[in-house]
Amino acid sequence: MNQQKIPATVITGFLGAGKTTMIRNLLSNTNGKKIALIINEFGDLGVDGDVLKGCGAENCTEDDIIELTNGCICCTVADDFIPTMTKLLEREQRPDHIVIETSGLALPQPLVAAFNWPDIRTQVTVDGVVTVVDSAAVAAGRFADDHDAVEARRVEDFSLDHESPIEELFEDQLTCADLIVLNKTDLLDPAGLGRVRDEVASRIDRKPVMIEARNGEVPASVLLGLGVGTEDQVVNRKSHHELEHEDGVAHDHDEFDSFVVELGPVANPAAFVDALKSIIGEHDVLRLKGFVDVPGKPMRLQLQAVGSRIDHYFDRAWAPGEARATRLVVIGLHEMDEAVVRKAIEALA
Ligand SMILES: Nc1nc2c(ncn2[C@@H]2O[C@H](COP(=O)(O)OP(=O)(O)OP(=O)(O)O)[C@@H](O)[C@H]2O)c(=O)[nH]1
Structure with missing residues (x-):
């Protein structure tokens, strides 16, 4: 062959x-x-x-x-x-x-x-x-x-x-x-x-x-x-x-951390994005992305932050039977204080 x-x-x-x-x-x-x-x-x-x-x-x-x-x-x-x-x-x-x-x-x-x-x-x-x-x-x-x-x-x-x-x-x-x-x-x-x-x-x-x-x-x-x-x-x-490390020491990503934050519905996306911008700047979050449940909207809001620049747009309708949820992944350097960032984001919804 x-x-x-x-x-x-x-x-x-x-x-x-x-x-x-x-x-x-x-x-x-x-x-x-x-x-x-x-x-x-x-x-x-x-x-x-x-x-x-x-x-x-x-x-x-x-x-x-x-x-x-x-x-x-x-x-x-x-x-x-x-x-x-x-x-x-x-x-x-x-x-x-x-x-x-x-x-x-x-x-x-x-x-x-x-x-x-x-x-x-x-x-x-x-x-x-x-x-x-x-x-x-x-x-x-x-x-x-x-x-x-x-x-x-x-x-x-x-x-x-x-x-x-x-x-x-x-x-x-x-x-x-x-x-x-x-x-x-x-x-x-x-x-x-x-x-x-x-x-x-x-x-x-x-x-x-x-x-x-x-x-x-x-x-x-x-x-x-x-x-x-x-x-x-x-x-x-x-x-x-x-x-x-020509001696073969394994590579890892210890210098970076990520975690997922789950929140309730977000009634005011514009205010949410503004507040996120402050949190990202204050804690030097490198990347944040995910989906947001906006009550009363049939569409899912996609959120994409690179540094403090945030794009957000309704990307598709929630599918029938799909659980509506707000879930965001946060990525930063290892020094980023997960507990503090998590708490600050959770307080927004
Ligand atoms: N202004 C502008 N925004 C862009 C451009 N290309 C991508 N973006 C935005 O940048 C953000 C990140 O884009 P992605 O394509 O998700 O980047 P990625 O490299 O796949 O990101 P990771 O998978 O997290 O590493 C999104 O909000 C995009 O809409 C561009 O040319 N101009």
């Missing part, structure tokens, strides 16, 4: 960069290609899966969307990702293309390396790694090393062996890229965007192609079909973690 290898595109990028938005767009214009989608997110609430399953794409049905929820994909490659791929490849109707959305906190390197496992390597190749960048967050200095803060942490914790975890992850995700999408261009002027381009370029030695996008609108012909075979090159794209 001489089957062609199935191309797989890995989509990575920091929390809230616009990965799900880009994939949603992609699914609405796949040029007839049948797509299988593997999604992984940090936190116990499958928001991305819900959003993507809800888009009703013809070439990527609910059966073709697989959620990996047992942890961050880079740490669960052997237990989760490999068996999932194996099962996918055993399907009678194989996909034309596989798209993998990593969690916003994932290191793409271990995932790409997994494509060299014997059973996978013969059947699939990494078409390319696409790293989505929140250009507005870069411009706001979110990934710049805050030397004072890092030094303060170093004084408190002598075991700290590296710089800001956010900055490191951002660089690791760029380091692995075959294509960089500078997203959220609508939030910057051309000069600001030029500075973001320079900053991103300065953080990597290789020179992957960089394109600009708004709302993740990138044609399928650009995203799919890069034809790189990244699994053969991953050794040259080592993450900070791999460079620091």
